[in-house]
């Protein structure tokens with residue numbers, strides 16, 4: 001399994017905190033002090049000159065972190081106002097509140113009070129992992145007015161109102177809105193949560209810092225395998241195993257041979273429709289498949305003369321021809337769908353799926369799949385489906401409908417949930433594309449790959465290249481979940497390395513540079 005920075009759901013985070021506190025080695029007060037200190041330290045790092053801070057403290061432990069931040073900033077010379085509630089918090093929270101009250105006042109947590117005096121920063125400590133329902137009443141008004149506050153917002157754990165399991169704002173449509181609270185900086189604790197990476201999370205959290213509050217021993221001591229890991233730009237660890245044995249760099253075998261790196265077969269469409277499959281095939285070659293054959297119908301073979309000469313060509317007219325081709329057991333990975341046409345994709349899938357080779361289904365193959373229930377039943381664990389949102393909705397309309405619904409309570413149904421449910425239902429790996437790409441396996445393992453920083457990757461043909469990279473990695477023997485996860489990572493890194501102005505044709509040729517980075521351990 002690929003290593004990566006682990007993501008914790010809010011329930012997992014609570015479980016780890018409880019285990020840590022029950023062990024007797026750490027108290028809730030200590031954890032809160034560390035959390036608050038981490039936020040105050042990040043504030044002082046970014047705003048070294050002490051200024052004016054308004055700290056908004058909610059009813060629970062997120063609010064307690066706010067009281068700690070207020071105390072530490074005051075000690076560091078900041079002018080601090082605290083707006084809080086008149087509720088009865090638990091004993092730890094009460095302790096933190098009293099510590100603040102010994103040195104400063106408490107004003108009502110109210111929109112008019114918030115705007116009554118200027119501030120250089122506003123610290124949002126209203127809700128964190130405990131958000132269970134949409135904010136309402138005066139708290140909702142405070143949050144709404146905070147969204148238009150002129151001072152930068154520093155969020156404790158998350159911008160309040162954001163569901164940390166889904167990245168949706170509770171009670172709000174999922175689309176981008178001017179009412180969304182956008183923090184400049186978010187300081188979260190121990191591990192990222194799905195909501196930091198999904199949907200509105202990346203944009204609304206601003207810069208995300210994950211602070212160590214000493215919970216690692218309890219996180220790592222869990223007996224169950226972590227089921228959720230992330231491959232994510234700031235934390236990217238593609239695969240410890242790959243780096244150790246240099247598998248990505250192809251140095252694992254002492255007598256390497258082209259067949260030791262697999263043979264990928266990329267099925268292409270008819271005359272004049274071969275461009276998409278050529279992008280896939282080129283990417284499969286660049287990622288290091290030993291052999292790559294592009295296979296259009298016979299009459300379209302002339303479309304594929306020319307570069308790259310390393311690419312092999314073979315005419316495959318129909319399912320019978322594909323069945324014959326698959327008599328060669330060395331062909332160990334297939335790519336079906338890019339530019340193939342829906343009818344041809346359906347015909348080819350009928351021969352391909354029973355052969356149980358590692359198979360990437362993209363584009364027209366996904367449309368074919370959504371139209372033929374029996375094909376869905378023929379999927380197997382070595383298949384990787386790479387739908388974008390629209391294709392996902394055609395394949396799994398009920399899951400997509402669930403995802404489109406208003407997130408009325410936490411934890412809201414997330415893209416992560418949808419991809420996992422889809423993978424479990426179809427028995428294959430599902431890579432749900434987006435700036436927040438989810439890769440989910442039928443056994444519940446999942447990864448989130450966040451690439452909000454490369455909007456130029458949303459360009460025609462980029463998906464064909466991704467399909468080719470994954471096909472190449474499958475040919476090289478990577479397991480489907482790892483191939484899809486590494487594929488997403490390498491694809492985004494290639495786009496990042498090229499920069500704006502990218503067209504899909506540029507992506508395959510950036511792969512060697514990305515592989516050099518990954519295999520030289522120079523990744524961040």
Ligand SMILES: NC(=O)C1=CN([C@@H]2O[C@H](COP(=O)(O)OP(=O)(O)OC[C@H]3O[C@@H](n4cnc5c(N)ncnc54)[C@H](O)[C@@H]3O)[C@@H](O)[C@H]2O)[C@@H](O)CC1
Pocket residue numbers: 017028031032033035036058059060061062063065126127128129130131132133134135136139156157189213
């Ligand atoms: N448990 C711990 O020991 C630690 C918790 N930490 C902080 O504690 C936070 C979680 O604290 P809590 O579990 O107290 O939860 P929150 O502080 O996020 O929320 C407070 C409480 O508000 C209530 N609530 C939920 N939705 C509401 C709504 N829409 N309107 C009104 N009330 C609502 C719930 O009862 C919830 O428990 C984390 O985000 C983090 O900031 C950190 O201090 C690290 C240690």
Ligand SMILES: [K+]
Pocket residue numbers: 062124125126127128155156157158159160
């Ligand atoms: K918050």
